[in-house]
Amino acid sequence: MSINFSQRSPLPKIKNLVLGETVGQGSFAFVKAACLESNPETVVAVKFVHLPTCVKHGLSEKDAIQEVVIQSKCSDHLNILKVIDCNVTKNFLWIAMEMAGGGDLFDKIEPDVGVDAEVAQFYFKQLISAVTYLHEKCGIAHRDIKPENILLDSDGNLKLADFGLASQFRRKDGTKRLSSDTRGSLPYMAPEILHSRNYHADLTDIWSCGVLVFVLLTGETPWEQPSRDDDQFREFSENCGNMVSGPWNKISLTQLNLVRKMLQPDPRKRVTLSELRTHVWYTSLVSFSDEGGRCNDPQLLSQKLLSKLHVSLSDDAYTQFMKDDFCLKIPTHTSTQPIQSEIADLRHDSFCASGRLATQHEFFGQPGSRQASNPDTEWTQQVHVDMATQQFQVNSIPEGAFISTSVLTKFYSHREMSSILPMLEYALRNFSIPVKTGSYETFLELRDSHKLEDVFPVTIQIKTMDRKGWFLSGNVSLSNAYGGLVLISFNRRSGDPLEWRRLFKKVSLVCRELVYVP
Numbered sequence: 373m374s375i376n377f378s379q380r381s382p383l384p385k386i387k388n389l390v391l392g393e394t395v396g397q398g399s400f401a402f403v404k405a406a407c408l409e410s411n412p413e414t415v416v417a418v419k420f421v422h423l424p425t426c427v428k429h430g431l432s433e434k435d436a437i438q439e440v441v442i443q444s445k446c447s448d449h450l451n452i453l454k455v456i457d458c459n460v461t462k463n464f465l466w467i468a469m470e471m472a473g474g475g476d477l478f479d480k481i482e483p484d485v486g487v488d489a490e491v492a493q494f495y496f497k498q499l500i501s502a503v504t505y506l507h508e509k510c511g512i513a514h515r516d517i518k519p520e521n522i523l524l525d526s527d528g529n530l531k532l533a534d535f536g537l538a539s540q541f542r543r544k545d546g547t548k549r550l551s552s553d554t555r556g557s558l559p560y561m562a563p564e565i566l567h568s569r570n571y572h573a574d575l576t577d578i579w580s581c582g583v584l585v586f587v588l589l590t591g592e593t594p595w596e597q598p599s600r601d602d603d604q605f606r607e608f609s610e611n612c613g614n615m616v617s618g619p620w621n622k623i624s625l626t627q628l629n630l631v632r633k634m635l636q637p638d639p640r641k642r643v644t645l646s647e648l649r650t651h652v653w654y655t656s657l658v659s660f661s662d663e664g665g666r667c668n669d670p671q672l673l674s675q676k677l678l679s680k681l682h683v684s685l686s687d688d689a690y691t692q693f694m695k696d697d698f699c700l701k702i703p704t705h706t707s708t709q710p711i712q713s714e715i716a717d718l719r720h721d722s723f724c725a726s727g728r729l730a731t732q733h734e735f736f737g738q739p740g741s742r743q744a745s746n747p748d749t750e751w752t753q754q755v756h757v758d759m760a761t762q763q764f765q766v767n768s769i770p771e772g773a774f775i776s777t778s779v780l781t782k783f784y785s786h787r788e789m790s791s792i793l794p795m796l797e798y799a800l801r802n803f804s805i806p807v808k809t810g811s812y813e814t815f816l817e818l819r820d821s822h823k824l825e826d827v828f829p830v831t832i833q834i835k836t837m838d839r840k841g842w843f844l845s846g847n848v849s850l851s852n853a854y855g856g857l858v859l860i861s862f863n864r865r866s867g868d869p870l871e872w873r874r875l876f877k878k879v880s881l882v883c884r885e886l887v888y889v890p
């Protein structure tokens with residue numbers, strides 16, 4: 373799905389708000405930072421849902437509005453993304469929400485590794501707290517709990533978002549309504565959704581939380597779908613959940629016991645939320661949070677997150693990778709697959725253009741940037757404390773790391789565009805991602821037709837199939853950043869985020885000469 377909303381419809385004006393940079397884009401919507409006209413310190417996020425695109429893909433305007441109505445009803449919890457205001461205009465539904473300054477949770481999960489166990493515990497506690505509030509106070513089941521629908525605030529607290537599939541399972545008189553539709557994302561979906569005629573939607577949320585904890589602890593989903601056609605799920609069912617091989621090996625006993633109770637295929641035997649809240653993983657304190665479960669040491673949390681995030685650019689990794697993966701171009705299960713009909717070329721992204729890249733760090737002001745007075749030291753500090761840069765470092769994590777406010781699938785380059793573009797093009801093409809040759813020449817043409825400082829950002833669209841055969845799309849965006857560096861950012865739009873990060877890591881390794889490592 374290739375959408376350029378800006379070319380199709382101009383953005384509506386929103387009273388009292390000044391729109392800033394684009395902070396994210398999904399299949400139907402994009403999100404911009406905005407601040408109050410009267411108080412620029414107050415920053416919010418505004419999501420613009422493009423209604424014609426929704427309708428084109430079978431989602432009615434009413435469905436899109438219903439999502440906001442439900443989310444507004446349950447906005448009174450620390451771990452649920454707050455809706456502030458919304459309205460419908462000719463082409464857009466806009467929703468002003470609290471800004472999730474820490475970006476997406478999925479972006480902080482290392483594929484095949486997961487996150488630090490204490491970080492997993494912290495997010496498990498916050499998620500169970502949010503789901504308890506949703507079920508017990510609001511009578512609403514989320515029905516699409518997965519890392520892609522979880523954002524973080526700038527202190528790293530979890531914010532459950534995307535209520536597009538949520539439904540009211542408890543009636544006003546307290547009785548429960550059964551569900552019968554097949555909704556959700558297959559790897560996170562409870563088996564009864566596929567196999568039973570009627571089921572309790574709230575119980576399926578507990579299953580999805582179990583899969584999510586599994587992903588946090590291992591960096592992969594336990595199966596593709598909860599059906600007997602899936603080898604992993606069949607093995608799990610045949611062994612009554614007693615799994616010790618593969619990714620299950622990475623989980624310690626206490627957590628394994630917990631995950632198995634949540635992944636109980638019989639919903640009547642599945643652990644309840646109140647039982648989960650008595651589990652030691654829920655009751656014991658996390659070193660970087662207060663009694664209320666809120667993060668009180670974001671720096672420690674960032675360091676713990678970073679301790680698992682690593683992109684190796686070493687000679688060994690490079691040689692091994694070139695030998696095993698890259699030049700062989702083995703199709704089926706080892707690499708991405710082309711979608712032949714679409715060949716991406718380099719484009720000027722007028723929508724995100726803002727001259728020099730205004731990053732969220734600047735928008736909000738981050739530790740280290742406020743006090744810095746010398747522009748040279750300012751950019752070095754910014755780049756060096758950015759989690760994205762630190763993931764390439766082999767040694768210690770420097771003091772001052774902060775929860776990254778934008779995607780981690782990015783690197784800075786100190787090289788010229790004449791080196792960057794051909795190398796990126798070479799890497800992408802060798803991962804079977806169709807990109808037109810001659811992107812540097814295209815860049816020069818674009819530069820001639822724009823003012824030099826206005827040519828950025830330029831983007832290359834990516835549409836491919838991941839190694840499991842699922843659609844994966846997004847773009848690689850090149851912007852001018854601090855100190856003359858070029859920021860190369862891989863922005864996922866749809867598909868498995870773990871696969872997206874795998875792709876980013878491989879491209880970074882192949883293009884390692886481009887990557888700026890302090």
Ligand SMILES: Nc1ncnc2c1ncn2[C@@H]1O[C@H](COP(=O)(O)OP(=O)(O)OP(=O)(O)O)[C@@H](O)[C@H]1O
Nearest residue numbers: 395396397398399400401403417469470471472476
């Ligand atoms: N409140 C927010 N604060 C900061 N960033 C946000 C916020 N809401 C969304 N984003 C960013 O925008 C991206 C796209 O938003 P979202 O996933 O809601 O769009 P969508 O089109 O509804 O998604 P989908 O493709 O799942 O249907 C998110 O991945 C996230 O990076």
